[in-house]
Amino acid sequence: MTDHRPWRGVLVATALPLTDDLCVDHDRYAEHCAWLVANGCDGVVPNGSLGEYQVLTPDERAGVVETAVAAIGGERVVPGVAAYGSAEARRWTEHAAEAGCRAVMLLPPNAYRADERSVLAHYAEVAGAGLPVVAYNNPVDTKVDLVPELLARLHGEGYVHAVKEFSGDVRRAYRIAELAPELDLLAGADDVLLELAVAGAKGWVAGYPNALPRSCAELYRAAAVGDLATALPLYRQLHPLLRWDSRVEFVQAIKRSMDLAGRYGGPCRPPRVPLLPEQEAAVRAATEKALAAGLA
Numbered sequence: 001m002t003d004h005r006p007w008r009g010v011l012v013a014t015a016l017p018l019t020d021d022l023c024v025d026h027d028r029y030a031e032h033c034a035w036l037v038a039n040g041c042d043g044v045v046p047n048g049s050l051g052e053y054q055v056l057t058p059d060e061r062a063g064v065v066e067t068a069v070a071a072i073g074g075e076r077v078v079p080g081v082a083a084y085g086s087a088e089a090r091r092w093t094e095h096a097a098e099a100g101c102r103a104v105m106l107l108p109p110n111a112y113r114a115d116e117r118s119v120l121a122h123y124a125e126v127a128g129a130g131l132p133v134v135a136y137n138n139p140v141d142t143k144v145d146l147v148p149e150l151l152a153r154l155h156g157e158g159y160v161h162a163v164k165e166f167s168g169d170v171r172r173a174y175r176i177a178e179l180a181p182e183l184d185l186l187a188g189a190d191d192v193l194l195e196l197a198v199a200g201a202k203g204w205v206a207g208y209p210n211a212l213p214r215s216c217a218e219l220y221r222a223a224a225v226g227d228l229a230t231a232l233p234l235y236r237q238l239h240p241l242l243r244w245d246s247r248v249e250f251v252q253a254i255k256r257s258m259d260l261a262g263r264y265g266g267p268c269r270p271p272r273v274p275l276l277p278e279q280e281a282a283v284r285a286a287t288e289k290a291l292a293a294g295l296a
Contacts, residue, residue: 006075006102007134007162007186008203009042010220013050013080015210015255016064017266024060028264030071032210035263040217041209043076044068045105047092049141050207050251053080055269061092065099074100078134082107086125093129103132105164105205108144116150123159134186135160136205139167148172152179164188164205165196168246173199190245194235197223207245208238211257211265211287215295237293240286249275253283260287261296 014036017028033044046064047053053061068077081092081104093104106126108119127133135154139145146154146163154160165172166188173185173196186203187196193204197220209216215234222230235242244253252275255265260283267274275283290296 004102005161005184005202006043007078007105007132007184007205010040010209010213010217011043011045011078011186011203011205012036012041012209012213013045013048013205013207014068015207015251015258015265016046016051016056017264018269020267022267022269024056024064025264025266026063026067029064030067032263033068033071036209036213037072037076039209039213041206041213042203043078044072045078045080045205047080047082048105048205049080049138050210050254051080052251052269052272053082062095065096065101069099069101075102077101078103078105080105080107080136081126082110082136084109084111086122089122089126090129093126093131093133097129097131101131103134103161105134105136106160107136107138107142108146110142110144113143119144119146119150120154120157120159123154124157127159132161133159135163136188137163137165137167138188148175148179151176151183155180155183162186162202165201168192170195170199173201190242191239193220193242194223194231197231198226198228207250207254208241208257210254211261211263212238212241212290212295215290234295237290237295241283241290244283244286249279253279256280256283257287260284261291 017025083089137146162184184202219234258265
């Protein structure tokens with residue numbers, strides 16, 4: 001664990017356990033965070049899209065961060081602070097600092113297709129709260145693309161220290177390294193982890209360790225040091241699951257794999273709906289194959 005750069009290593013974008021009546025189960029969440037760290041992960045990212053932050057109340061969202069910090073320590077918790085407004089995102093960053101966190105993760109403005117000036121102003125406002133900011137580039141969902149040139153500008157202004165790269169375009173790793181060599185690249189999509197690790201990623205903001213933390217951590221660590229003899233067979237075995245991280249139903253799929261692996265995934269809040277039968281069958285088959293291969 002690198003305290004002054006808590007975004008390095010395997011950070012799990014945590015799924016959030018909900019009870020049958022869709023209340024946040026804080027006891028289960030605390031146990032889950034501790035279990036992930038005990039099984040080789042470096043920290044957690046609560047209140048990301050996998051954590052269903054968009055459908056949490058403000059009290060619930062604050063409580064999730066505080067639960068994670070109490071369970072594993074603030075130096076291991078990098079909360080998502082995305083919000084429609086910059087002032088609200090800054091307030092979530094201030095809350096993270098008060099809770100003991102040492103960095104936050106921030107999407108660009110996501111209520112509309114923001115232009116470059118708006119993106120710069122958004123990150124400037126949140127960076128003003130004083131915690132290091134990890135940018136989160138997810139042009140598929142936000143319709144705002146933090147291209148390498150824009151990331152270099154954000155980094156050059158001191159607004160961001162790292163980027164979770166979810167575009168799926170692994171060629172960007174090399175362009176980012178050329179334009180902003182001190183900006184830490186983090187793999188943001190599970191199904192391009194190997195390619196980005198080989199390209200120099202300093203961390204992985206990951207989904208599938210929620211279900212299979214040991215094998216995912218082993219995969220990342222082997223890939224990060226160029227041990228392809230270990231990493232490539234693991235990646236091939238895990239890829240039928242990892243690719244669900246880039247699909248619309250990623251929350252439901254990962255929670256279902258957790259259930260099958262003997263963890264508690266549980267339900268999602270609306271508007272997310274259960275997997276279709278054929279989707280559930282595909283997730284089940286891939287998960288059971290991974291479990292049979294000893295990847296739990």
